[in-house]
Amino acid sequence: MNVDLIFKIAAVGILVAVINQVLLKAGREEMAMMTTLTGIVIVLLMVVNLINQLFQSIKSIFKLY
16 A cells, blocks of 8 residues: 555645635635535545455455456
């Protein structure tokens, strides 16, 4: 597993947290919620890609086709 992915997830989290706080202070609660949901979706897509790679590795190791 790459350390790059951990840093990317942390960067997305920090960026979403900052944007969320700015939008909350500006009174845009709906937009803050949307940015939070967008950040969650981005991170989930990263994780789903890793899970896909894991299953592909398992299939090739055990020759399950």
